[in-house]
Amino acid sequence: NAGVTQTPKFRVLKTGQSMTLLCAQDMNHEYMYWYRQDPGMGLRLIHYSVGEGTTAKGEVPDGYNVSRLKKQNFLLGLESAAPSQTSVYFCASSPLGRIQYFGPGTRLTVT
Amino acid sequence: AQRVTQPEKLLSVFKGAPVELKCNYSYSGSPELFWYVQYSRQRLQLLLRHISRESIKGFTADLNKGETSFHLKKPFAQEEDSAMYYCALSTPRGGTYKYIFGTGTRLKVLA
Numbered sequence: 001n002a003g004v005t006q007t008p009k010f011r012v013l014k015t016g017q018s019m020t021l022l023c024a025q026d027m028n029h030e031y032m033y034w035y036r037q038d039p040g041m042g043l044r045l046i047h048y049s050v051g052e053g054t055t056a057k058g059e060v061p062d063g064y065n066v067s068r069l070k071k072q073n074f075l076l077g078l079e080s081a082a083p084s085q086t087s088v089y090f091c092a093s094s095p096l097g098r099i100q101y102f103g104p105g106t107r108l109t110v111t
Numbered sequence: 112a113q114r115v116t117q118p119e120k121l122l123s124v125f126k127g128a129p130v131e132l133k134c135n136y137s138y139s140g141s142p143e144l145f146w147y148v149q150y151s152r153q154r155l156q157l158l159l160r161h162i163s164r165e166s167i168k169g170f171t172a173d174l175n176k177g178e179t180s181f182h183l184k185k186p187f188a189q190e191e192d193s194a195m196y197y198c199a200l201s202t203p204r205g206g207t208y209k210y211i212f213g214t215g216t217r218l219k220v221l222a
Contacts, residue, residue, distance in 0.1 A: 004154075033210070041213035042197065043155075050207050090155065092196065098143060098201050099207030102155040 001026050002101035006091050012109045013081040021076040021106050023091030030059070030075040031094040033058075034066060036087040037105075043090065050076055050097070082109045113138045115200045117213035125187050125221050132183040132216050134172075142200055144181040147171055147212075149195040158190030158196070159183070167194070188220045 007022045021073040023032065034046040045058030055066045063085060065077045074093075078085060082097040086109050114137045124130055146158040149151060159167055159180060161174040166180055172183045198213040 007221065031207075035212075040214065042117075043212040045210070092155075094208075098153070099145070099157055099160065100147075100155075100199075101157075104154045 002094055003027065003031075003043070004101050006089075006103040006106050008106060009104065010107045014111055015079075015082060017059075017081050017083065018077070018079050020078075021089055021108075023074045023093075023103055024072055025074075025093040025101070026072060027093060027095070027101065029093035029095045030071075030072070031097045032068065033092040033094070033100065034064070034074065034076045035090045035092065036048065036060065036085075037090060038087050046076065081108075083099055083110045086110045089109075113200060113202055113209065113211055115198050115211050117196075117198055117216050120214070121217045121219065122222060123219045126190055127187050130183075130188045130192070130220075131187045132196050132218065133136070133166055134176035134181045134213060135184065136179050136181065136198075136200045138171065138200060138202055140202060142174075142202060142207075143187045144168070144172075144174055145182075145199040145201065146183050147197045148217075149197070155197065160180060160204075188218075190222060191222045193220045 004025045033048040035043045049068040052071040064103045089106045091103040094100045144161045147155045148158040149155045152154045197215045200211045211222045
């Protein structure tokens with residue numbers, strides 16, 4: 001099992017550009033999450049999903065959109081990137097919303 | 112409101128010294144608490160959960176409901192324990208679970 005994978009690993013965007021981060025899990029988990037990790041701020045939840053076709057806002061959803069068309073995939077979109085979105089993005093999945101299994105992270109820089 | 116507080120951003124100890132990483136939470140119900148660890152440039156992974164009552168890599172954590180704390184302890188620190196540690200709280204909410212992470216404590220074990 002690959003567990004939770006994230007694509008891409010690194011990306012540099014210019015302000016105003018758009019991109020999609022892909023998270024995939026092969027553990028048949030119902031719950032999936034997107035977090036951003038910033039120095040001194042810990043992990044902050046952006047959006048999450050409790051099943052295929054569902055999404056919900058987390059703590060810092062502004063500037064991001066998500067989709068969960070297939071159970072195994074959770075996409076995070078940035079429509080118009082801003083320097084404040086420079087961060088490390090982690091995806092996680094969970095079978096029952098308790099123990100979370102994390103991906104390796106995507107390091108995004110917006111210039 | 113539910114909250115997880117990790118008061119120390121950085122904790123430096125010498126190899127062989129005892130370690131205590133503090134975690135306090137606010138929640139009026141029965142909490143489920145976790146410690147996650149992130150080694151340098153790696154993904155977060157579960158270290159401990161309070162209901163397991165086990166010792167992992169020499170670490171233990173006891174839930175103290177009176178003091179609303181879940182401190183992580185190890186009697187003798189090793190250099191390989193150097194990492195970022197996050198405390199997390201999971202609470203039931205409308206059939207799902209809400210997950211909150213603390214801001215993390217960086218542990219540096221000095222030779």
